[in-house]
Amino acid sequence: MTNSLDKNIDHKHIWHPFDAIDTPENLYITHAQGIYLHTDDGRKIIDAIGSWWVNLHGHSHPALVSALKDQAERLEHVIFSGFTHQPAIDFTREFLKATQYPYDKIFFSDNGSTATEVAIKMAFQYWYNQGKARTKLLAFEGAYHGDTFGAMAAGDRSSFNKPFFPFLFEVTFIPLPSDDNIEELLSKLETQFATEAFAGFIFEPLIQGAAGMRIYKAKHLERIIQLCQKYQVITIADEVFTGFYRTGKLLATEHMHTAPDIVCLSKGITGGFMPLGATVCKEYIYKAFESTDVYKTFFHGHSYTGNPLALALAYASLKLLLKHNTQIQIQKICTLQANFSAYLSQKYKHIRCNTLGTILSIEIISSDQGYFSNLKETIYHYFLSQDILLRPLGNVLYFLPMYCFTETEMEFIHTSIDSFLDKLPQ
Ligand SMILES: Cc1ncc(COP(=O)(O)O)c(C=O)c1O
The missing domain is CATH 3.40.640.10 (Type I PLP-dependent aspartate aminotransferase-like (Major domain))
Structure with a gap:
């Protein structure tokens, strides 16, 4: 566990991007491996946005x-x-x-x-x-x-x-x-x-x-x-x-x-x-x-x-x-995302779903649109409470898998997104 004095230093003295007056305490990450971010209080959070779009191969890749x-x-x-x-x-x-x-x-x-x-x-x-x-x-x-x-x-x-x-x-x-x-x-x-x-x-x-x-x-x-x-x-x-x-x-x-x-x-x-x-x-x-x-x-x-x-x-x-294996893996991710997008588009009327290669994007059709949409907080906290980091752009939810995601891990995120959309009023 992290010393609470250290967390105070973070809260009081470190200016993080997009900090606002009511910003809650930051999550403290002690280490990360593959698709997981590990917190000081023992949580294992799946990074489904490639660490602000930068990570390709998974965290701490040995090579x-x-x-x-x-x-x-x-x-x-x-x-x-x-x-x-x-x-x-x-x-x-x-x-x-x-x-x-x-x-x-x-x-x-x-x-x-x-x-x-x-x-x-x-x-x-x-x-x-x-x-x-x-x-x-x-x-x-x-x-x-x-x-x-x-x-x-x-x-x-x-x-x-x-x-x-x-x-x-x-x-x-x-x-x-x-x-x-x-x-x-x-x-x-x-x-x-x-x-x-x-x-x-x-x-x-x-x-x-x-x-x-x-x-x-x-x-x-x-x-x-x-x-x-x-x-x-x-x-x-x-x-x-x-x-x-x-x-x-x-x-x-x-x-x-x-x-x-x-x-x-x-x-x-x-x-x-x-x-x-x-x-x-x-x-x-x-x-x-x-x-x-x-x-x-x-x-x-x-x-x-x-x-x-x-x-x-x-x-x-x-x-x-x-490497050949990475190329195969990337193409597999593209196919899984495209299939899931087609499935969602058929199932839900209140979304606009699209893919481009490995990127899946789901726009939730709502009068509350744009980056400052309240849906942003709802979506973010819903997934975080399930130990998944998905950080929407307003009313647009996206999944940006690192190329180390296995088929099972992709399916896990897809199922979580599906059940979230199911719960939204249509
Ligand atoms: C298309 C594009 N250009 C430039 C930038 C800025 O990059 P950085 O945040 O590394 O300065 C971003 C960041 O999201 C981006 O998406």
Whole structure:
């Protein structure tokens, strides 16, 4: 059992994300293994959200523990400007080989927000370096790209960033494409591109996670990307959530045949062990920075950029992902989620259920909608009381299994969700 004085220190002195006045005491996790989080009072809670979408292989996976230990004994950190190391080289080589698209350079940073911040700065400076005045950014309504200022600006305006509205640069937001609006959207965009100089278009490919797991079609996104490319608008895929097989493929954009110009990665990149961001780009982007003119340099660098521990983990996690057994396991999870979604859609009228690869999302149809819906607390506490961590986005419940979930464990979560939905008034 934890000392209650320690818990007091947490409650009194540690500022956790999304803390509010009535925030209850935080659950104290002593250790975690596989799908389980262990609390100080002996509870075993199933982590059904991959630890805020970062964990891929399960907690404390032995291959990752050993990669981290080995690397810590060799080299824990070195300045990444003017210096390099083997884990950075290993991850870069394997990632560039694994993706179906022809990317050329990877810029490392610390998290998802910095990965997108770097991408946005790269796009703006790409035009600046050529003396061309392209200063506008295009994004989707409902977008979320992180909490730093550039990332917030690229995200939809909402209660989350309201205090900062005066400081956010202007962005043009377009609706998510659908069968109903795609032709009109493309035609409006074509008119806009012909008259306005957009630097780039940033998007969460195929699914907007934070907005409530809003899924849209690859074929529509591909047409928007192709139009952007026709007008030289740099396309930036924010794969912070979708990367590393969440959608069944290494990258969500690999469900298309057109490669965006820049890709942002984080969250699952280290298997959930350490923070790391990566911004991957095509050769032509980098070429605009390759100059004898020092003022064309990309002056962006974090102290922990290219951290060897994080990169050793990223390399170990990628090797695990590419193993035949992991690939089979991921496909099995995709099938189980799709079957369960079909079952729920048939059984219940008061939900909208959807899957994209390993991601299952269930929107509870209610007049109480959105992130601040009261259903959020009801759902969260219902499952937590059964030792399952499912943290809904308002009235949207989602299940994001780590790839170590067995068929029995998947079924256990599915049955729990089914019986919860059964109890809701229809
Ligand atoms: C699509 C997307 N981009 C960026 C971010 C920000 O990542 P981080 O929380 O690591 O800064 C998130 C976080 O949820 C995300 O879902």
